[in-house]
Amino acid sequence: MTETSEQPIRARMAPSPTGPLHIGTARTSLYNYLFARHFGGTYVLRIEDTDLARGTADFERDIIDNLHWLGITWDEGPQVAEGEDIGPFGPYRQSNRSALYAAEAARLLASGGAYHCWCTPQELEAVRREQEAAKEAPRYNGRCLRLTDAERAQFVAEGRQPAIRFKVAPEVVRFDDLIRGEVEFDNSLLGDFIIVRGDGTPLYHFVVVIDDEKMRISHVLRGEDHLSNTPKHIALIRALGYREPQFGHIPLILNADRSKMSKRKSQTSVTAYRDEGYLPEAMVNFLAFLGWSPGTEEEIFTLDDLIARFDLAHVHKGGAIFDKDRLDYLNGIYIRSLTDEQLALRLRPFLPDGLDDEAVLRVVPLIKERLVKLADARELVAFLTETDDEVAARYDVAALVPKGRSLADAATALQAAREVLAELTAADFAADVLEGRCRAEAERLGWKAGDFFRPQRVAITGRSVSPPLFGSMELLGRDRVLARLDAALRKATLQESLA
RNA sequence: GCCGCAUUCGUCUAGAGGCCUAGGACACCGCCCUCUCAAGGCGGAGAUCACCGGUUCGAAUCCGGUAUGCGGUACCA
Numbered sequence: 336m337t338e339t340s341e342q343p344i345r346a347r348m349a350p351s352p353t354g355p356l357h358i359g360t361a362r363t364s365l366y367n368y369l370f371a372r373h374f375g376g377t378y379v380l381r382i383e384d385t386d387l388a389r390g391t392a393d394f395e396r397d398i399i400d401n402l403h404w405l406g407i408t409w410d411e412g413p414q415v416a417e418g419e420d421i422g423p424f425g426p427y428r429q430s431n432r433s434a435l436y437a438a439e440a441a442r443l444l445a446s447g448g449a450y451h452c453w454c455t456p457q458e459l460e461a462v463r464r465e466q467e468a469a470k471e472a473p474r475y476n477g478r479c480l481r482l483t484d485a486e487r488a489q490f491v492a493e494g495r496q497p498a499i500r501f502k503v504a505p506e507v508v509r510f511d512d513l514i515r516g517e518v519e520f521d522n523s524l525l526g527d528f529i530i531v532r533g534d535g536t537p538l539y540h541f542v543v544v545i546d547d548e549k550m551r552i553s554h555v556l557r558g559e560d561h562l563s564n565t566p567k568h569i570a571l572i573r574a575l576g577y578r579e580p581q582f583g584h585i586p587l588i589l590n591a592d593r594s595k596m597s598k599r600k601s602q603t604s605v606t607a608y609r610d611e612g613y614l615p616e617a618m619v620n621f622l623a624f625l626g627w628s629p630g631t632e633e634e635i636f637t638l639d640d641l642i643a644r645f646d647l648a649h650v651h652k653g654g655a656i657f658d659k660d661r662l663d664y665l666n667g668i669y670i671r672s673l674t675d676e677q678l679a680l681r682l683r684p685f686l687p688d689g690l691d692d693e694a695v696l697r698v699v700p701l702i703k704e705r706l707v708k709l710a711d712a713r714e715l716v717a718f719l720t721e722t723d724d725e726v727a728a729r730y731d732v733a734a735l736v737p738k739g740r741s742l743a744d745a746a747t748a749l750q751a752a753r754e755v756l757a758e759l760t761a762a763d764f765a766a767d768v769l770e771g772r773c774r775a776e777a778e779r780l781g782w783k784a785g786d787f788f789r790p791q792r793v794a795i796t797g798r799s800v801s802p803p804l805f806g807s808m809e810l811l812g813r814d815r816v817l818a819r820l821d822a823a824l825r826k827a828t829l830q831e832s833l834a
Numbered sequence: 835g836c837c838g839c840a841u842u843c844g845u846c847u848a849g850a851g852g853c854c855u856a857g858g859a860c861a862c863c864g865c866c867c868u869c870u871c872a873a874g875g876c877g878g879a880g881a882u883c884a885c886c887g888g889u890u891c892g893a894a895u896c897c898g899g900u901a902u903g904c905g906g907u908a909c910c911a
Contacts, residue, residue, distance in 0.1 A: 654903090661860045706872090801870065
């Protein structure tokens with residue numbers, strides 16, 4: 336396979352801190368990580384913060400934190416936001432590498448591989464419009480390549496700051512994409528492009544090539560949106576005398592309408608999913624399968640499983656829609672695979688402080704298989720922290736009444752249950768005991784158990800959907816259960832007397 | 835417009851010429867279980883493998899064309 340070249344494998348992720356960690360970036364980072372780890376290679380994090388205003392520190396922090404959250408680790412690069420770089424090829428933030436870029440630009444200028452361009456944005460825009468009107472490919476017309484010394488002097492005198500433009504050789508560029516196979520482009524269609532702005536800051540296409548070379552990157556796995564950019568990069572690589580890494584372009588993650596996943600149409604920040612209570616295990620498993628499969632029917636994979644099994648041969652070529660239903664399903668699987676102790680720990684940040692750690696651990700068995708996301712726990716356990724009044728205020732008396740029964744019936748059942756439960760001591764208030772008593776009572780009265788339990792469920796939790804009734808009662812304790820039953824009884828009789 | 839890439843159930847996918855009357859999973863529907871809701875079990879529906887034409891005894895799989903979608907075409911990354 337092509338991926339096992341003699342070169343040591345070095346892969347990288349190169350996020351730009353222009354926003355919080357994006358789902359697409361996370362997936363690309365994951366694939367690179369899996370690839371590097373699978374082959375025992377080195378993984379590098381490079382922050383692409385060329386020419387970005389301040390305020391990016393927060394985004395860098397978000398990106399690094401969330402990559403860590405996903406379980407992705409790297410051998411070189413900043414390990415924490417604003418932290419020191421680790422690794423022999425730093426600095427790993429492009430904002431700290433300006434001198435390198437300037438030197439390489441000067442080298443290209445000296446060799447004739449690039450030239451100064453004095454054209455203003457307005458002039459370029461005008462040319463572009465003309466070309467479009469003439470139905471030509473819009474590309475640089477090469478004016479500044481043919482400038483006379485006098486013209487050049489004139490621009491300098493005007494105080495114009497030249498950009499640096501790369502001279503693209505008009506040749507067909509071919510490369511063997513790790514995922515798509517042989518791809519070829521005609522670079523004569525490209526036109527010379529700018530690599531350094533008039534203000535001296537370098538552009539993406541230029542710095543990415545320099546950094547990948549200087550950081551000895553052997554394999555560049557990136558989104559398919561870069562496929563068309565690759566011939567530019569190869570042209571630059573050749574002009575600079577660099578070694579060509581292997582390129583692989585992975586399919587895009589799509590919005591529901593099949594366009595490239597975007598903030599406008601989808602929830603794209605990893606943090607947002609994290610805040611909803613998705614588990615990193617589920618996220619990783621889900622993301623990995625958006626564009627890759629092991630080639631079998633297995634579908635539950637931990638990060639380590641993925642490292643062991645990941646291969647480029649099974650990476651798809653077509654894009655994949657981000658299907659939240661499937662993420663939900665996987666999240667449930669991973670939630671249920673945790674021990675109660677582990678789940679309690681993960682639930683902690685999602686639950687009110689009023690519930691102590693002990694209480695959280697006790698309620699976990701009741702809600703575990705009812706959780707799609709960790710945040711769902713809030714509503715499920717609310718009855719524990721709500722006051723008796725708050726619970727009573729949540730429901731209408733009609734909710735107490737089982738189908739086919741009257742309010743008077745419900746009151747009777749409630750009263751009967753109250754009496755049976757009141758006989759128990761606080762110490763005997765255990766789910767199995769409670770259930771036994773209530774079932775016996777239902778039978779004695781000739782009620783179906785489910786119907787008999789309904790008014791109690793509503794009275795105790797304030798909701799007609801709740802965790803298992805008797806477990807809930809046990810957690811609440813004798814006094815509060817009786818108080819809530821009494822409150823329900825009062826509501827019912829009050830209603831009856833009004834009727 | 836030009837260039838490039840892609841195209842199997844609604845979705846994620848298995849599939850590398852005969853094992854495919856196309857398999858799994860999610861979602862959906864039904865039944866079972868059941869104190870509600872879930873979880874779980876069982877079953878159902880759902881894809882003329884984008885289309886057309888080749889190659890071949892045989893094509894979802896190979897070739898060509900078309901269509902559609904997406905991406906790129908910036909002094910964005």
